[in-house]
Amino acid sequence: MPFDTLSRVPFVLNRSGTSRGLYLLEKDVPSIGPARNAVLSELMGSGHPQQIGGFGGGCGPTSKVAIVGPHKEPGWVTCYFSQCGVTIADVDTSAGDCGNILAAVGGFAIENNLVAAETGDKTRVKVQSLNTGARYEVDVPMSAKGVQYTGSFCVPGVPGPAAPVRVATRGVAGAQTGRLLPTGQAEESFDLGEGLVVRASIIDFARALVMVDATDIIPHFGYSNLQEVTLQRANCDHAMCSALEKLRLQASQKMGMGDCTGKDAPKLALVAPLEAEGRQGLACRYFVNPGRSEMHPTIAMTAAQAVGAASLLHGSVAMRAVGRLPQSDSGADGASFTFEIQHEKGNFPVSIGTTDAKDAEPMQAEQFATGLPATGLYVTTVMPIAQGSAFLKGSN
Structure with a gap:
């Protein structure tokens, strides 16, 4: 042969x-x-x-x-x-x-x-x-x-x-850093120079993710709202991607992951309120690696779980984007919260199950709205x- x-x-x-x-x-x-x-x-x-x-x-x-x-x-x-x-x-x-x-x-x-x-x-x-x-x-x-x-x-x-x-x-809590909240804070501030200061929340639930308040950064680069941040436009916007990569590298040091230059972790996402009212969730743009000017066409399943978990975190940019504590279904083992995450291609639902926070670190327990995120659930094909x-x- x-x-x-x-x-x-x-x-x-x-x-x-x-x-x-x-x-x-x-x-x-x-x-x-x-x-x-x-x-x-x-x-x-x-x-x-x-x-x-x-x-x-x-x-x-x-x-x-x-x-x-x-x-x-x-x-x-x-x-x-x-x-x-x-x-x-x-x-x-x-x-x-x-x-x-x-x-x-x-x-x-x-x-x-x-x-x-x-x-x-x-x-x-x-x-x-x-x-x-x-x-x-x-x-x-x-x-x-x-x-x-x-x-x-x-x-x-x-x-x-x-x-x-x-x-x-x-x-999956602390899957990459060993801590659900790698910095111990619900929100961090990052100075990117030239008067650009942005707010971000860092959580490690299924993956280490840096969630950035989109309203802090996208107007600086000419966007009126997150819907204008399309895959085609973002991947050609090297100035914005460079700023996001600078933020991601600062965050990786702050969360104990060291210098992540050239690596894909931690990941980064921009979050903002949904355009459509009456729906439970937020809008998101997720980056594979802003250092390569590469935005994800939708959202990773692990990132969706991290965003969902952060939506239960008091003072986080994710909860602020959702606007309120989402409704839950309560059970014997805790509560389950279901969110829609709106990306460029459509809406992706993800569910987060919580457990009682009494056995968790007090610093972390008091920051979450109801228990700590313990499980995730998603459906795909x-x-x-x-x-x-x-x-x-x-x-x-």
Whole structure:
């Protein structure tokens, strides 16, 4: 055969939520470290702006890899998420988890016999993140033939309907920094020079996120409202992106993450009140990395949970944007709050479950409106694109 001189790696390419990525079995790649990063970079075609030699699509949301392995407990798998570079042939190990990519881990695990399919219309796959230690529960739709991918559920920013995949998150508070409030404050002030002082809230819930009051910064760059901050315009607005990157780097130092130059974490989002009245939520523009002038076309699932959790934080820019404490559904284990996060493509709902704050740090407990955020919930869709063997030339 003509390809006998090339090494092969079995893969599945999935569209998962609003991201796209490769799904690999842990046994088929090197262990965590430089050798694995080199393999993943080659598979993605990292090091070229169009990633023309690999599966990447020339931007962060389409340059992702999930490496899935067995777990000692039945019904569980492990997952290691890797954010591959685009123009740089490397992997950003600071990225944490990706909520979009996690949605397809369940189906991949079932298809590869890591988890046994259950009878009924769904199989619950429990996922242990090797990046952060967080735990996820993925409810995979099933049919008599196996994993059900087709359906009628639509996600803004995703072309076409598919079957809904429900993802619950647990143990995500302090996922990247070890603290729900990395600075201990609900709001911080950042001086960006030339008279530009902005307010931001920093929270680590599913991911470390710097939320910026949009009204403090976008008028400085000629925007009347957040709706004018479109993907096309923002990615060409290098002056605004440069200011946001300066803020992000100041925040990373303040929250104990050190110098994050060239890294994708912490993430940054602009938040503002919704234009439509009577709805529970806020408007948001989420940046993959402002240092690369790269805004996300929608919003990451992990970021949506962080924004939702911050909306329960007294004195935060997120709660100020929502305008009031959202309504809740109370239960025996706490309360559940559901929000709409309006991005450029539409509205994304996310639910945050809270627990009693009495056992939490007093400083943090008194800042949250009702208990502390403990769980997250979102619904998205997954669709496989291709399956086969990827060729590697670098190992020959």
